[in-house]
Amino acid sequence: MTEGHHLIIITGANRGFGESVAKTYLESSEASALSYVLVGRNQEGLQKVLDTLKQIGASTNVTVKGLVVANVDLADTHKLDANLTRIQEAAKQLRDESIQSKNIITKSILVNNAGSLGDLSKTAKEFTWQETRKYLDFNIVSFVGLCSTFLQDTLAAFPKDRYPEHKTVVISVSSLLAVQPFSNWGLYAAGKAARDRFLGVIALEEKGNNVKTLNYAPGPLDNEMQADVRATLGDKEQLEIYDGMHKAGSLVKMDDSSRKLVLLLKKDEFESGGHVDFYDL
């Protein structure tokens, strides 16, 4: 049975895993109406994804609305305030429309998907503080800004006493590196671990407010980021493993992984603040 109206904000929704989550959510969640905020740098790519979602919605009887917030470079902290405001305004517009249409939002989800690898040719002793700061600006500072503004706005719009049924979910697209170190992944591992722990803290702070958080490690995906890993990773042993998986066709298909994530959210049985890996499910 499909039911509920979900607001879902996805960063890096124009391609890769973000695009896959956007589509799979529409196909496999319990929602009968979906309002998307698609965030990223590439206007054309994001609009194309939104158009496709609307087409799928029309053929599957799910009401799809959405807004694109483009030209958002999450590594640029000079523009972060302005970009967060644009994202907040888009979400507010969709919330307001849901009230006007008397199909009010029942679940609000933020998918922190956009991310970068850092320079995998280097070991920790080679990082400069400048590249470290740039890496953390994108993968931590912007992430915290997105989570905080999303929680403030959502909890203000749907206070528990007036909307006891409304649920809020914050997701970080995480990685095995958040819980296990491997050579050459210094910035990436530190960034993912920090994000995991930040969502762990939110889970405790907001557990009385119908808020859950989830760190989902999608597995080694058969996509562009994985191709970048194989082209740049400085550690030979790991390279052999990834090359072997690529040749054997055993890298994880993005839609298989995003479907597991969406079904996990639908069942709503995951432990808030926890870390769940594709291979655990």
Ligand SMILES: NC(=O)c1ccc[n+]([C@@H]2O[C@H](COP(=O)([O-])OP(=O)(O)OC[C@H]3O[C@@H](n4cnc5c(N)ncnc54)[C@H](OP(=O)(O)O)[C@@H]3O)[C@@H](O)[C@H]2O)c1
């Ligand atoms: N691929 C894997 O094997 C794998 C494994 C574990 C975890 N993950 C995680 O999965 C998430 C999605 O990655 P993916 O595999 O889909 O990688 P991807 O194909 O490289 O996509 C990355 C996404 O992030 C966006 N992005 C990059 N830099 C940005 C910036 N400065 N500001 C705003 N958006 C930016 C990209 O937009 P543009 O098109 O504008 O570049 C793109 O939409 C990441 O958090 C990654 O760490 C991936």
